[in-house]
Amino acid sequence: MAFQHRFIVSIGLVLCVAAAAAAQPPSDSDKVEMQKKLEYSRQILDGLVTEDFDKILRGARALNEFGKRKWIENESAEYRMQNQVFWFTTGTLVMAAEKESIDGATLSYTQMTHSCVNCHKLLRRQ
Ligand code: HEC
Structure with a gap:
C-alpha cells in the first residue's frame, strides 16, 4: 500500500515537472533566434524590390529551415497549421x-x- 502510494506521488511529480517544462516561456536565446525571422523577412523584401534573387533565396532558405522546427511546445491544431503554412x-x-x-x-x-x-x-489569443 505504502509502495503504491509512493509510486502515485512520484508519477504526479513527474507530470508536474513535465507540465512546468512545457509551459516555460521562451529562453533569451530562443528570442534572439525568433528575432532573426524578422531580419530574414526584411532581407527578402529588400531582394524583392531590387530584383536581387540571391538575396531573396538566402532569406527564404533560412526561413524555410526555421519552418521545419516547432519553436515551442504547442500541440493545438491551429498552431500546427500556421507552422505548416509558414513552412509551405x-x-x-x-x-x-x-x-x-x-x-x-x-x-x-x-x-x-x-x-x-x-x-x-x-x-496572443490562446
Ligand atoms: C507557427 C507560428 C509562428 C510563425 C508562423 C511565426 N512566428 Fe514569430 N514567433 C512565434 C513564437 C512561438 C515566438 C516566441 C513567442 C514569444 O516570444 O513569446 C515568436 C517570436 C517572434 C519574434 C520575437 C518577439 C519577441 O518578443 O522577442 C519575432 C520578431 C517574430 N516572431 C517574427 C516573426 C516573423 C517576421 C515571422 C514570419 C516571417 C514569424 N515570426 C512567423 C511563432 C511564430
Missing part, C-alpha cells in the same frame, strides 16, 4: 526565386507574411 510558403518562395519569378516570389512572400501575423495573433 517559404518553400514556394524558394522555388519562385530559383525560377527568378518576381511575381511568384512576391505572392509567396505575402502568403508567408499572413502566416507570421496569424500565428502571432493565435498565440
